[in-house]
Amino acid sequence: MSSSDKPGVLHVYDDIEEMDNHLPNWWLFLLWTTLVFGFGYWFYYHVSGMGPGSLETYKAEKAEAAEVARKAAASKPVSDEALLALMQDPGAVDQGKAQFTQQCASCHGQKGEGLIGPNLTDGFWLHGGKPVDIHKTVSEGVVVKGMPAWGPTLGAERVRSIVAYVLTLKNTHVPGKAPQGEPEQ
Ligand code: HEC
Structure with missing residues (x-):
């Protein structure tokens, strides 16, 4: 591991410069949205009992068919x-x-x-x-x-x-x- 004089560069290895930049906002936005969605989905369908379960959905579809x-x-x-x-x-x-x-x-x-x-x-x-x-x-x-x-x-x-x-x-x-x-x- 060697360091460079360039600002923001933490290490250089095989001429590859590694920096510790701030994560892009669009990326963070996706991360948080999927987390919130995932938590909401889990809560709605698996915890609260408000959303229809897969068995109920299956039965409803079968009755419809x-x-x-x-x-x-x-x-x-x-x-x-x-x-x-x-x-x-x-x-x-x-x-x-x-x-x-x-x-x-x-x-x-x-x-x-x-x-x-x-x-x-x-x-x-x-x-x-x-x-x-x-x-x-x-x-x-x-x-x-x-x-x-x-x-x-x-x-x-x-x-x-x-x-x-x-x-x-x-x-x-x-x-x-x-x-x-x-x-x-
Ligand atoms: C008000 C009385 C009455 C009601 C209610 C009634 N039936 Fe009948 N049903 C009869 C009579 C009396 C006969 C015999 C007719 C004859 O002697 O030719 C008969 C005959 C039949 C036969 C023919 C039996 C044979 O030996 O060929 C069928 C099948 C039948 N009914 C089905 C039904 C169904 C199904 C319903 C309901 C949707 C129904 N019936 C409601 C009085 C009734």
Whole structure:
């Protein structure tokens, strides 16, 4: 280590002059801003509980994606495949179950075991047990026999989720109203 006579130069090594200058203000500004931001971020998201956590964000995004998928499914034409696919969607089935309890259980029983309306859990159907048949019965009803048409009241999306739920009841054989109609297949 050797020193130089030049003002401000502390050491010279291999002709490299080292000085101890003041750090540039733009650099200090960045340093302090990132420190303040980092501290604020940590406090907001990890300490205070005010900011949404990653799990909540993930759940919100997942729910949003499911909603988008459901809307996309609802805009497709009704088919056995589409309804069976909807039956695999727990969100749609839950929504359907809630509607069933409200709108259908008074005539078909809480578990679909039948009351005024037929048992939906046996293997027998008056109007067909295929997904599209059930969809038709639910949306158009059998008005003369006391089964209301639900399409106009509830709208296409709710009817589909109800049908998805009714499909989960199929062949669960809850004891209730005696079988009516024809066995399926
Ligand atoms: C006011 C009573 C009543 C309500 C409420 C009602 N249903 Fe029905 N439902 C009936 C009756 C009665 C029948 C039988 C019609 C017939 O004899 O042809 C029936 C038939 C059906 C069938 C056809 C069963 C078969 O064997 O083919 C399905 C499916 C069905 N209802 C689903 C529903 C759903 C889903 C809801 C709710 C959105 C609902 N029903 C609400 C009275 C009702």
